[in-house]
Amino acid sequence: MHGYANPTRFLKLARWLTPLLLAMGLVLVTGSLAWGLFVVPPDRLMGETVRILFVHVPSVWLGMGGWTAIALSSLAYLVWKHPLAAVAARASAVPGMVFTAIGLATGSIWGRPTWGTWWEWDGRLTSMLVLLFLYFGYLALSQAVAREGVSPRIAAIFGLVGAINIPIINRSVVWWNSLHQPPSITMGKSAIDPAFLVPLMVAVLGFSLLFGGVVLARIRALLAEVQAEARLRRMALETA
Amino acid sequence: MMREALDQWDFVVAAYVVGVIGTFAMVAWAWWDMRRAEARRDKVKRK
Numbered sequence: 001m002h003g004y005a006n007p008t009r010f011l012k013l014a015r016w017l018t019p020l021l022l023a024m025g026l027v028l029v030t031g032s033l034a035w036g037l038f039v040v041p042p043d044r045l046m047g048e049t050v051r052i053l054f055v056h057v058p059s060v061w062l063g064m065g066g067w068t069a070i071a072l073s074s075l076a077y078l079v080w081k082h083p084l085a086a087v088a089a090r091a092s093a094v095p096g097m098v099f100t101a102i103g104l105a106t107g108s109i110w111g112r113p114t115w116g117t118w119w120e121w122d123g124r125l126t127s128m129l130v131l132l133f134l135y136f137g138y139l140a141l142s143q144a145v146a147r148e149g150v151s152p153r154i155a156a157i158f159g160l161v162g163a164i165n166i167p168i169i170n171r172s173v174v175w176w177n178s179l180h181q182p183p184s185i186t187m188g189k190s191a192i193d194p195a196f197l198v199p200l201m202v203a204v205l206g207f208s209l210l211f212g213g214v215v216l217a218r219i220r221a222l223l224a225e226v227q228a229e230a231r232l233r234r235m236a237l238e239t240a
Numbered sequence: 241m242m243r244e245a246l247d248q249w250d251f252v253v254a255a256y257v258v259g260v261i262g263t264f265a266m267v268a269w270a271w272w273d274m275r276r277a278e279a280r281r282d283k284v285k286r287k
Contacts, residue, residue, distance in 0.1 A: 048248040055259030102262045106255040217270040224277035
């Protein structure tokens with residue numbers, strides 16, 4: 001594991017893994033969404049709107065997964081001081097933020113025909129909105145840190161502190177009254193019929209592969225920017 | 241009792257449009273930005 005903390009070794013792996021993850025993710029997402037739209041039967045209670053499940057659930061999970069990746073990478077940076085861990089944390093922010101925004105938007109669209117409202121200030125929806133704002137703050141902070149050339153320590157601490165929201169989101173439907181249903185899928189068991197569960201798992205896998213591919217692409221972009229800037233600075237010093 | 245006449249498919253299509261456009265735009269942007277950054281690094285290296 002530590003061997004891949006070397007940027008040269010990491011880039012060698014990422015060069016072939018990035019297009020592979022993105023291509024496999026695109027195929028699985030396209031297939032699972034077509035499955036959800038055209039094959040899955042309407043639900044007894046929710047009718048046709050149950051099809052929103054295949055976009056909404058993977059997005060919300062990956063929104064939370066994105067911040068978990070930020071927190072773990074930040075912890076790795078603070079413990080081992082390896083710059084690649086800080087880059088990995090920063091690279092997880094954009095996909096995490098996009099999936100959180102998609103999860104909120106699709107949840108709101110789903111809420112209108114099933115709950116009769118676009119929005120409800122309950123624990124689940126509010127804590128997800130807080131997660132989106134945390135992403136905005138983290139992105140602004142990590143960009144400022146990179147622009148000023150200071151240590152990413154402050155962004156890493158923000159990433160760790162913000163992780164307190166993840167268990168709150170997860171337990172919100174248990175701790176507080178909510179229009180949102182309680183957890184349907186827990187470790188090892190599911191209350192969802194296999195007709196919905198199987199395409200849902202394919203969609204989760206496909207969106208997760210896309211998430212992984214985007215994180216690798218962001219790491220490659222951020223490393224390339226650092227390498228180009230370092231080279232330009234060296235050239236400026238040599239000519240001065 | 242008054243009932244709203246909501247077509248459930250309108251909401252399904254709206255959610256899929258948001259999800260698909262958001263996801264695919266992010267993938268395209270990440271790929272394009274990576275290619276741009278690596279091309280700039282390679283150009284600077286050749287100088």
